[in-house]
Each structure stands twice: as C-alpha cells, then as structure tokens.
Amino acid sequence: MISSWFVSDIVRDPVSHYDEHEVRHVVQAIGSSSIEKAKSFVEKHISSSETSTFPPTLYASYKEVYNDPNVDIVYVGTPHSLHMQNTIDAINAGKHMLCEKPMAINAKEAETMVNSARDKGHMIGEPRRTLIDFGLDMPFDKLDPNSRSRDPQLGAGSLLDIRIYSLIWASMIFHSDLENQGSALMLNNGADEMAAVAICTASDLYKLDNEFGRIEGTEGSIIIYGGAASKPSGLILRRKGEDPKTLDFPVDGWGLYNEADAVAKNIRDVRQENDITPLDETLRIMRVMGEVCKQNGLKYSQDQ
Numbered sequence: 001m002i003s004s005w006f007v008s009d010i011v012r013d014p015v016s017h018y019d020e021h022e023v024r025h026v027v028q029a030i031g032s033s034s035i036e037k038a039k040s041f042v043e044k045h046i047s048s049s050e051t052s053t054f055p056p057t058l059y060a061s062y063k064e065v066y067n068d069p070n071v072d073i074v075y076v077g078t079p080h081s082l083h084m085q086n087t088i089d090a091i092n093a094g095k096h097m098l099c100e101k102p103m104a105i106n107a108k109e110a111e112t113m114v115n116s117a118r119d120k121g122h123m124i125g126e127p128r129r130t131l132i133d134f135g136l137d138m139p140f141d142k143l144d145p146n147s148r149s150r151d152p153q154l155g156a157g158s159l160l161d162i163r164i165y166s167l168i169w170a171s172m173i174f175h176s177d178l179e180n181q182g183s184a185l186m187l188n189n190g191a192d193e194m195a196a197v198a199i200c201t202a203s204d205l206y207k208l209d210n211e212f213g214r215i216e217g218t219e220g221s222i223i224i225y226g227g228a229a230s231k232p233s234g235l236i237l238r239r240k241g242e243d244p245k246t247l248d249f250p251v252d253g254w255g256l257y258n259e260a261d262a263v264a265k266n267i268r269d270v271r272q273e274n275d276i277t278p279l280d281e282t283l284r285i286m287r288v289m290g291e292v293c294k295q296n297g298l299k300y301s302q303d304q
C-alpha cells in the first residue's frame with residue numbers, strides 16, 4: 001500500500017509542493033515478488049509521461065534493486081519484520097536507505113541497522129511526518145489474520161504501527177520525560193490492539209471521523225485531524241476562555257515527498273542523517289517501545 005503512495009508522490013513535480021526547486025526524484029527500479037506485480041504497480045501508480053522519460057527497471061527480487069548501479073537510494077515499504085534484513089542488505093550493497101516506520105521490530109534490530117549505516121557511511125532515515133492520543137478504526141477482528149496489520153510474525157500491533165506517532169509527538173513536547181512511563185497493552189491473539197503509555201495512548205479500535213489525535217495541556221487542547229496520523233491536514237486549537245481556532249494545512253498528494261526531499265538533500269549535502277529526526281531519536285523511541293513491551297509481556301519472535 002504505502003509504496004504506491006510513495007512513488008505516486010515522489011514523481012509529482014516538486015515545484016507543486018512547497019515550491020521545491022532543489023530536488024527531482026526518479027523511480028529508477030522496482031523490486032517485487034514478481035515481474036507481473038511490479039509491472040502492474042508501475043502501470044497503476046506512475047504516469048505514462050513519467051515512465052516514457054524514465055522507465056523503471058523491474059526486478060522480481062529486492063536484491064537486484066540493491067545491486068543496480070543506477071540506484072542511489074532504496075526505499076523499504078515492506079512489513080515491519082522485514083525492515084532490518086532489507087535495510088542491511090541494501091546498505092551492504094552500498095546504497096543509501098529510507099526505511100518506513102517503525103524502523104524495526106525492536107531497539108536491538110534498530111541499533112544493528114544504525115551501526116551498519118554508520119559503519120558504511122550511509123544515511124538511513126525513518127519516514128515520520130507526524131509526530132498524543134491517536135486512533136485508527138481497524139479492529140483486529142475485521143482484519144485479514146495474515147496481513148501485516150494483524151499477524152504478530154510480521155510485526156503487527158498498535159504499538160509499532162501507530163503508537164510510534166504519538167510517542168514522537170510526546171517526545172517533541174516532553175522530551176526528557178518520556179522514559180520510565182507506566183504502560184498497558186491490550187493484547188488480542190499475540191498483538192496489541194490498544195497501547196497506553198501514561199502520557200499518551202494509541203488505539204486501533206476508535207477514531208472519531210477524521211479526528212485522529214488529541215493533545216491536552218493545562219492551557220487548552222489541540223485536536224489533530226486529517227486522513228491518519230501519517231497525513232495530518234489541520235488543527236483545532238482550544239485555549240481556555242477563547243473561541244476555538246481551526247488551522248488548515250492541506251496536503252498535496254500524500255505528503256511523502258517531504259521525506260524523499262529531505263533524504264535527497266542529505267545525500268546532496270553529504271549528511272549521513274537527518275537533522276530534524278536524527279538516528280539517536282529513532283533509537284530512543286524504539287527503546288521506549290521496547291520498555292512498554294517488557295512491562296506488558298509482549299514478545300515478538302525477534303525478541304527471543
């Protein structure tokens with residue numbers, strides 16, 4: 001799913017969003033489980049005017065993408081349990097990396113990835129455009145048990161899938177107070193359908209229309225609305241004693257070009273990691289999520 005949003009976003013003219021003149025992205029190659037799937041992916045998600053100028057090379061394996069000398073950077077949009085392997089394989093083949101959230105299943109895997117990226121001098125990023133109570137309307141009983149959103153073997157559960165967003169927001173606001181919070185997970189067949197960490201909650205069970213997030217403070221509250229935690233498009237700001245204010249930030253496409261633009265500039269400027277979301281911050285969030293799992297007896301096979 002997300003890879004289709006990503007490619008359709010990055011082939012948009014960068015000038016159309018934020019008047020971005022500094023970068024231009026080309027989808028040089030697609031790696032998939034089959035050529036047929038790769039072909040249909042390109043047909044559906046990249047315009048023919050783009051493919052006639054820059055036809056992507058299609059591969060029936062990910063490895064061939066890593067070994068393609070025309071590829072500068074690899075984007076990983078696979079289920080959580082594959083992020084570490086895919087990333088390390090690409091780094092070993094000499095590629096820059098942009099890996100989907102969560103970077104890995106646990107902090108140990110994420111550390112291995114970061115060490116590998118730092119050793120090889122390559123940059124590794126984790127796309128997170130949004131950064132305390134987040135909800136989705138994806139009750140487990142309605143999901144395909146084999147999907148990556150439901151199967152613990154693929155890293156399913158609200159902690160890794162959306163808790164990460166609320167932790168990032170919480171981290172931005174309460175930086176030093178994030179560790180050592182009390183937490184609770186509501187487990188359903190080996191994965192957490194709801195996750196609460198003292199200062200923030202996230203749930204796969206409830207979401208009110210297009211409002212997915214709420215931050216409460218002493219002086220008021222902020223409601224965050226939009227398609228999902230990954231695509232916020234506005235805020236309702238309520239200050240004590242004042243009328244609510246709505247601030248709209250419409251997003252062109254899916255907004256995924258932001259991370260693509262950021263990594264392109266990092267590569268151009270020979271920066272190994274992003275200033276706004278440094279790797280140590282990603283590792284910190286992974287460790288906090290690991291602590292929540294430990295407090296609640298949630299173990300992925302990768303934790304054994």
Ligand SMILES: NC(=O)C1=CN([C@@H]2O[C@H](COP(=O)(O)OP(=O)(O)OC[C@H]3O[C@@H](n4cnc5c(N)ncnc54)[C@H](OP(=O)(O)O)[C@@H]3O)[C@@H](O)[C@H]2O)C=CC1
Pocket residue numbers: 001002003031032033034037038077078079080082100101102127147148154161230231
């Ligand atoms: N930032 C954001 O806005 C969002 C981020 N995400 C993140 O993106 C990542 C991918 O999510 P999503 O796109 O929903 O994933 P999907 O379930 O749609 O899987 C993506 C692709 O992974 C490949 N794949 C490789 N191995 C497996 C396997 N064992 N089971 C299923 N698929 C496999 C398949 O491609 P193929 O057969 O072609 O190789 C599949 O089409 C996750 O990390 C998720 O958290 C998801 C949604 C939004």
Ligand SMILES: O=C1OC[C@@H](O)[C@H](O)[C@H]1O
Pocket residue numbers: 136149161162228229230231
């Ligand atoms: O924003 C999102 O919404 C749906 C989730 O499954 C996804 O992984 C997440 O990033």
